[in-house]
Amino acid sequence: MTIPSRDTYDTVIAGAGPAGILAAYHAAERGDVLLIDASSMPRDKSCGGMIHELTRDALAPYGEIPDSIALEPRYVNFRYVDWDRGVRKPTSLAFLNVDRAGFDEWLVSLLPANVEVVGDTALTGFEQDASGVRVSMRSGDRELTIACANLVGADGARSTVRRALGVDAGSTYVTLQDYVELSGELPPFFDCIYMRSLGDEFGYGYVMPKGDVAVVGSVFYPKTKRPWEKQDRLLEVLRAEMPQLGASVKREACAALYLRTRADIVPGVGRVLLAGEAGGFMSPTSGEGISYAVRSGILAGRTIAQGSANEALGSYTTFSAPLRRDIVRRLRWLPFMESRVGKYIGGLTPTWVVSRITEGL
Numbered sequence: 517m518t519i520p521s522r523d524t525y526d527t528v529i530a531g532a533g534p535a536g537i538l539a540a541y542h543a544a545e546r547g548d549v550l551l552i553d554a555s556s557m558p559r560d561k562s563c564g565g566m567i568h569e570l571t572r573d574a575l576a577p578y579g580e581i582p583d584s585i586a587l588e589p590r591y592v593n594f595r596y597v598d599w600d601r602g603v604r605k606p607t608s609l610a611f612l613n614v615d616r617a618g619f620d621e622w623l624v625s626l627l628p629a630n631v632e633v634v635g636d637t638a639l640t641g642f643e644q645d646a647s648g649v650r651v652s653m654r655s656g657d658r659e660l661t662i663a664c665a666n667l668v669g670a671d672g673a674r675s676t677v678r679r680a681l682g683v684d685a686g687s688t689y690v691t692l693q694d695y696v697e698l699s700g701e702l703p704p705f706f707d708c709i710y711m712r713s714l715g716d717e718f719g720y721g722y723v724m725p726k727g728d729v730a731v732v733g734s735v736f737y738p739k740t741k742r743p744w745e746k747q748d749r750l751l752e753v754l755r756a757e758m759p760q761l762g763a764s765v766k767r768e769a770c771a772a773l774y775l776r777t778r779a780d781i782v783p784g785v786g787r788v789l790l791a792g793e794a795g796g797f798m799s800p801t802s803g804e805g806i807s808y809a810v811r812s813g814i815l816a817g818r819t820i821a822q823g824s825a826n827e828a829l830g831s832y833t834t835f836s837a838p839l840r841r842d843i844v845r846r847l848r849w850l851p852f853m854e855s856r857v858g859k860y861i862g863g864l865t866p867t868w869v870v871s872r873i874t875e876g877l
């Protein structure tokens with residue numbers, strides 16, 4: 517098993533998702549970086565693998581997203597579905613359809629040689645003062661302490677770094693995702709499904725074709741009891757109208773940030789920066805998180821590369837302000853979108869208006 521090779525790095529980054537990888541890529545311009553992840557590498561994050569245009573634009577300077585990770589149909593358009601009323605509103609918002617594990621592996625392959633990537637290594641805590649940060653981690657059965665000038669918490673929705681900073685950790689949606697056999701083609705849509713019969717704990721479901729299989733997922737509000745029963749019910753209802761959907765070959769459970777107020781978006785404290793979901797950087801309205809992880813990761817890494825360790829957070833806070841404003845704008849829509857009235861009006865609104873609004877959310 518691999519453990520970190522040294523006890524001092526310029527920057528330590530917890531979490532090898534898109535936020536951590538992009539932060540590492542840029543922070544490495546200032547000095548050596550240790551990028552750790554609690555799971556084994558290459559990791560396999562539960563995800564729809566829908567790559568938004570904002571992600572494609574942000575990643576364009578790093579090279580082409582490889583064809584080998586694109587799945588059929590290559591592009592799928594977002595479609596709003598009010599299941600109970602039989603309303604379907606296709607939009608012009610198109611996502612690149614990828615294998616998420618392959619996408620993350622491609623990002624790791626971009627890292628320069630002075631980034632050491634170590635899996636099966638979880639940050640457990642840290643201490644910081646004006647001279648630096650001492651990071652505690654568990655690597656296999658070894659407890660280690662590693663010193664660095666800056667720490668980046670990019671450890672996702674249930675961030676340990678965020679909690680250790682004493683920042684309100686908020687709560688998380690519960691997500692379940694099934695990979696379902698396909699016995700015929702599905703139309704090229706990323707269907708976002710509202711279904712009242714599944715109760716108020718059910719946020720929404722989604723279906724998308726993914727190569728040989730379809731992904732059927734559900735997003736439940738925090739503290740939902742027995743969500744797997746509701747996911748079974750969703751599959752049952754969908755199969756009755758979509759005979760292409762066969763047996764489930766795999767089910768995954770995960771968590772997604774339940775972003776509610778502007779106070780949930782926190783760039784960091786002292787020498788510790790928070791990027792991606794750990795910092796509250798994701799879309800609260802669409803659940804789209806990869807573009808926010810990528811963009812906040814780039815900013816965190818660049819500000820580390822460009823300044824002294826004590827100045828990094830100040831610059832990051834300044835440069836990430838537009839991203840935070842964008843999230844706050846989306847937050848204002850949230851109460852309306854989640855209300856019964858909002859969902860009802862969505863069904864009555866002309867398709868082109870739904871399409872325009874969706875592009876902005």
Ligand SMILES: Cc1cc2nc3c(=O)[nH]c(=O)nc-3n(C[C@H](O)[C@H](O)[C@H](O)COP(=O)(O)OP(=O)(O)OC[C@H]3O[C@@H](n4cnc5c(N)ncnc54)[C@H](O)[C@@H]3O)c2cc1C
Binds near residue numbers: 535536671693
């Ligand atoms: C079911 C589901 C479907 C989704 N579908 C989409 C989609 O189609 N498109 C989209 O844009 N977004 C989607 N998202 C959101 C998107 O996956 C996330 O917003 C994005 O991955 C966040 O990136 P990140 O780098 O902030 O964190 P993550 O990708 O979550 O990575 C965090 C990493 O930190 C590691 N970690 C956790 N704790 C520690 C620790 N203590 N020490 C070290 N490492 C630690 C974890 O193992 C993990 O690898 C989906 C989310 C879910 C749950």
